[in-house]
Amino acid sequence: MSQVIGMKDVWDGAIAELRAKAPTSFDRWFCAIQFDGLTDGVLQLRAQNAFVRDFVTTHHLPLLREKIRERTGLAVDVTWIIDSELADPVSSRPPEPVGFTTPSTPPPAPLEPVVGEATMREPLQLRDGRDGLPSGLNPKYLFANFVVGTSNDLAHAAALAAAGAGSVRRGNPLFIFGGTGLGKTHLLHAVGHHIRASRPQARIVVVSAEAFTNEFIAALANKEMDAFRTRYRMQCDLLLMDDVHNLAGREQTQEEFFHTFNALYHADKQIVVTSDRDPRELERMTDRLVSRFTWGLVADVQVPKLETRVAIVKKKAQLEQLELDDDVAVLLAQAVRSNVRELEGALIRLAAQASILGRRIDLEFARSVLASSLPARQQPVSVDEVIRAVCHHFNLRSGDLLGKDRHRSIANARHVAIYLCRQRLKCSYPELGRHFGHRDHTSVMHAVKKVEALRENDPEMRGHLDAIERRLGS
Ligand code: ADP
Ligand code: MG
Numbered sequence: 001m002s003q004v005i006g007m008k009d010v011w012d013g014a015i016a017e018l019r020a021k022a023p024t025s026f027d028r029w030f031c032a033i034q035f036d037g038l039t040d041g042v043l044q045l046r047a048q049n050a051f052v053r054d055f056v057t058t059h060h061l062p063l064l065r066e067k068i069r070e071r072t073g074l075a076v077d078v079t080w081i082i083d084s085e086l087a088d089p090v091s092s093r094p095p096e097p098v099g100f101t102t103p104s105t106p107p108p109a110p111l112e113p114v115v116g117e118a119t120m121r122e123p124l125q126l127r128d129g130r131d132g133l134p135s136g137l138n139p140k141y142l143f144a145n146f147v148v149g150t151s152n153d154l155a156h157a158a159a160l161a162a163a164g165a166g167s168v169r170r171g172n173p174l175f176i177f178g179g180t181g182l183g184k185t186h187l188l189h190a191v192g193h194h195i196r197a198s199r200p201q202a203r204i205v206v207v208s209a210e211a212f213t214n215e216f217i218a219a220l221a222n223k224e225m226d227a228f229r230t231r232y233r234m235q236c237d238l239l240l241m242d243d244v245h246n247l248a249g250r251e252q253t254q255e256e257f258f259h260t261f262n263a264l265y266h267a268d269k270q271i272v273v274t275s276d277r278d279p280r281e282l283e284r285m286t287d288r289l290v291s292r293f294t295w296g297l298v299a300d301v302q303v304p305k306l307e308t309r310v311a312i313v314k315k316k317a318q319l320e321q322l323e324l325d326d327d328v329a330v331l332l333a334q335a336v337r338s339n340v341r342e343l344e345g346a347l348i349r350l351a352a353q354a355s356i357l358g359r360r361i362d363l364e365f366a367r368s369v370l371a372s373s374l375p376a377r378q379q380p381v382s383v384d385e386v387i388r389a390v391c392h393h394f395n396l397r398s399g400d401l402l403g404k405d406r407h408r409s410i411a412n413a414r415h416v417a418i419y420l421c422r423q424r425l426k427c428s429y430p431e432l433g434r435h436f437g438h439r440d441h442t443s444v445m446h447a448v449k450k451v452e453a454l455r456e457n458d459p460e461m462r463g464h465l466d467a468i469e470r471r472l473g474s
Contacts, residue, residue, distance in 0.1 A: 001138060045079070072352040141189035173261070182339070203236055217229065278298070393464065
């Protein structure tokens with residue numbers, strides 16, 4: 001059972017990515033092929049005729065195999081069967097009862113508008129899809145599937161409040177920010193699901209900033225601004241906007257969104273926005289939008305601690321009906337530290353490899369799979385972990401690093417810590433300044449440049465950095 005689920009995820013995920021890249025071509029060609037299975041490293045496909053087979057082989061298979069390899073860590077071979085009776089789109093075939101056969105959740109039906117790709121005549125909100133969900137809400141992103149820990153408890157509570165539940169006051173707008181793969185979109189959609197369940201008539205619009213921009217541009221070009229505004233300002237009870245940082249530098253779209261925001265806000269409609277950074281750090285965003293983003297509640301999601309990561313792995317395994325020993329869950333959570341999406345990816349890879357190779361997911365197997373897939377990659381760590389590693393190496397206290405002492409050896413260690421945070425965590429200079437005793441951003445920039453230069457030219461510095469990086473687990 002568990003193995004089938006693992007493969008289903010692999011196939012679903014791979015073709016969904018493929019479709020996202022070229023939906024029109026995907027729909028045209030994939031409606032004439034069928035997935036028969038993936039066993040012993042062989043992907044079995046069925047095509048209506050040789051022409052379809054050859055086209056898909058040339059134009060889609062390289063990427064498809066690549067996507068499957070990303071998910072399983074294995075290169076698969078492909079075998080074809082020609083089946084002239086294969087007239088139905090792959091998505092309408094009933095699932096096969098056993099084995100790694102047709103996915104039980106069909107791939108997106110041909111030509112179904114995807115959120116953000118909708119045209120002006122296909123409004124986004126409350127288009128009930130086959131699964132009965134308003135299109136655009138991911139059915140898995142429920143509050144019930146979200147694991148709460150100290151890294152995300154405020155954002156979770158604020159999202160519940162925005163959905164009309166929970167104990168904290170409702171903030172409007174709710175602004176959720178944080179690094180990639182940490183659950184922002186999940187919480188955003190959870191608000192949508194919750195409101196939909198409690199107020200079925202509520203009109204929910206879920207849209208990424210990118211899609212909002214594209215629709216706005218299309219509406220301008222097609223002289224359909226009235227329809228656009230009606231949709232976003234009049235026919236919307238809940239606006240869920242994902243990745244608002246992507247409005248950076250788009251002045252006209254920001255202006256439009258500003259008016260959308262005002263209309264909804266004054267009509268007391270809930271707005272939830274996600275972003276990869278704190279509103280005050282948004283670049284090329286008009287001040288009046290930034291200020292509105294801070295009117296309600298601002299909550300961040302951070303990298304979850306080990307216990308939360310273990311709980312997330314277990315939750316995901318339970319949802320996917322995978323049997324997973326506790327020690328394997330811990331191993332995974334220790335191996336993938338910075339990003340929940342990658343953590344899930346590692347679990348799926350493990351399940352997929354177990355299924356393809358016919359193995360049980362025990363600790364030994366998990367170790368071998370992780371060893372072959374993870375060590376080459378740098379695992380980002382937290383600022384605290386960098387500071388601890390640097391202090392340990394130079395035999396200092398963290399207070400020394402964060403303080404003002406300009407003694408050469410202390411300043412040197414501080415510069416190393418700043419450099420590593422920049423390199424490993426991609427911290428912005430103002431962020432670094434704040435972490436390291438409220439220094440201004442030019443001085444942290446200097447520190448980074450200095451260590452970069454020394455790393456090139458000074459073997460002693462290289463030795464320090466290598467030792468600390470080993471400690472951090474590069
Ligand atoms: P973001 O939008 O912050 O980049 P997502 O919301 O897309 O991240 O989350 C990435 C993946 O990790 C999703 O599959 C999501 O369900 C999962 N995830 C993230 N945080 C949690 C959590 N606390 N509990 C359960 N799943 C989580
Ligand atoms: Mg997201």
